[in-house]
Amino acid sequence: METYQWDSRDYELHSGGQQLWARELIEKLVLTGTEELLDIGCGDGKVTAEIAGLLRGGRVVGIDNSESMIELATTRYPPEDHPNLSFTLLDAVDVSFAPTFDVVFSNAALHWVKDHRPVVESVHACLKPGGRMLLQMGGQGNAQTIIGVLATIMQLPRYRRYFEGFEFPYGFHGVDYYQELLREAGFVDPRVELIDKDMTHDGIEGLKGWIRTTWLPYTERLDESDKDMFIEELAESYLKIKPLDAQGKAHVAMVRLEVEARKPR
Numbered sequence: 265m266e267t268y269q270w271d272s273r274d275y276e277l278h279s280g281g282q283q284l285w286a287r288e289l290i291e292k293l294v295l296t297g298t299e300e301l302l303d304i305g306c307g308d309g310k311v312t313a314e315i316a317g318l319l320r321g322g323r324v325v326g327i328d329n330s331e332s333m334i335e336l337a338t339t340r341y342p343p344e345d346h347p348n349l350s351f352t353l354l355d356a357v358d359v360s361f362a363p364t365f366d367v368v369f370s371n372a373a374l375h376w377v378k379d380h381r382p383v384v385e386s387v388h389a390c391l392k393p394g395g396r397m398l399l400q401m402g403g404q405g406n407a408q409t410i411i412g413v414l415a416t417i418m419q420l421p422r423y424r425r426y427f428e429g430f431e432f433p434y435g436f437h438g439v440d441y442y443q444e445l446l447r448e449a450g451f452v453d454p455r456v457e458l459i460d461k462d463m464t465h466d467g468i469e470g471l472k473g474w475i476r477t478t479w480l481p482y483t484e485r486l487d488e489s490d491k492d493m494f495i496e497e498l499a500e501s502y503l504k505i506k507p508l509d510a511q512g513k514a515h516v517a518m519v520r521l522e523v524e525a526r527k528p529r
Contacts, residue, residue: 283310283311285371285372285400285461285520286311286314286371286372287311287314289369289371289398289400289522290311290314290315290318290369292398292524293315293367293369293398295315295318295319295322295367297318297319297320297321297322298319298321298322299319299322299366299367300322300323300324300325300364300365300366300367301315301319301322301323301324301325301365301366301367301368301369302324302325302327302359302361302365302367302368302369302390303315303324303325303326303327303369303370304327304356304359304368304369304370304373304374304383304387304399305327305328305356305370305371305372305373305374305376306326306327306328306333306334306337306351307328307330307333307337307372307373308333308336308337308340309326309333309336309337309338309340309341309351310340311371312324312326312337312341312349312351313337313340313341313346313349315369316341316346316348316349319348320348322348322366323348323349323350324348324349324350325349325350325351325352325361325365326349326350326351326352327351327352327353327354327355327356327359328351328353328354328373329353329354329355329356331353334351334352334353337351338351356370356373356374356376356377356383357377357382357383357386358386359383359386359387359390360386360389360390361389361390362390363389363390363391363392363393363395364390364392365390365391365392365395366391366392366395366396367391367395367396367397367398368387368390368391368395368396368397368398368399369397369398369399370397370398370399370400370401371399371400371401372400372401372402373401374399374401374435375401375402375403375406375434375435375436375521376433376434376435377435378433378434378435379435380435380437380441380442380445381445381448381449384445384446384449384451385449387449388449388450388451388527391527392527393527393528393529394526394527394528394529395526395527396524396525396526396527397451397523397524397525397526398522398523398524399521399522399523399524400520400521400522400523401435401520401521401523402434402436402518402519402520402521403436403437403438403458403459403519403520403521403522404436404437404438404439404458404519404521405436405458405519406434406436406518406519406520407516407517407518407519408517409502409505409506409516409517410498410502410516413498413501413502413505414479414482414498416501417494417497417498417501418430418482420497422490422493423486423490423494426485426486426487426490427482427485430485433481434481436519436521437521438458438521439456439457439458439521442454442456442521442523443456446523446525450527450528451525451526451527452525452526452527452528453525453526454523454524454525455522455523455524455525456521456522456523456524457521457522458519458520458521458522459519459520459521459522460517460518460519461517461518461519461520462515462516462517462518463515463516463517463518464513464514464515464516465513465514465515465516466512466513466514467508467512467513467514468499468500468503468508468514470514471499471502471503471514471516472495472496472499474516475495475498475499476495482494483495502514502516
């Protein structure tokens with residue numbers, strides 16, 4: 265899984281959509297309060313800590329491959345205040361825990377991995393018999409409009425040199441792909457579906473903040489002298505296609521892939 269230079273505090277200010285969807289996903293967990301849960305791609309730890317608050321008799325481990333995210337999460341949710349919660353610097357493709365978890369959870373993280381086969385196999389290995397996974401990530405067709413605008417901006421003379429040899433960085437997969445992975449890994453009772461979502465941002469500044477903090481495979485290729493201009497041109501070009509609504513909100517059509525399955529007893 266590619267590692268990027270996340271600005272954890274800036275991301276925190278512009279990740280409201282991801283946090284809202286995470287809370288919707290948490291409701292689907294139907295927890296008893298004693299489970300041991302692994303959160304893959306925990307980011308700043310806010311959602312992970314929320315889950316830990318529901319599992320007073322259990323244990324929660326959050327992993328992420330960003331040092332700045334883990335540092336922020338550990339500082340904000342220290343073990344003396346959250347004894348059932350811990351954070352570990354670990355890549356999703358390197359998960360190698362013993363089969364001790366009742367639940368593996370992930371929200372808005374696994375689309376950063378192109379090949380999900382090793383991830384699904386590792387999740388199966390770290391679940392107890394009868395354990396379950398609930399994952400949500402960018403899916404097939406996600407953010408198509410802004411990705412199309414990105415493709416155009418990348419080819420402008422000012423930016424073209426930065427994107428020589430560029431490969432699409434995301435694993436936006438579909439239902440058939442994931443059903444096959446689950447079957448091959450040995451999961452049962454699968455539920456795999458694509459869900460349309462509307463992500464909103466507060467005007468052009470909110471949209472630019474989201475681009476700056478999450479579209480790192482594009483922006484990190486740019487010199488600092490060109491980065492702000494690239495983000496500005498991308499946001500302005502997108503809003504010509506999808507203008508702000510009457511309340512000044514920017515809307516981005518997203519597609520989430522939601523995956524639920526169980527390890528046999």
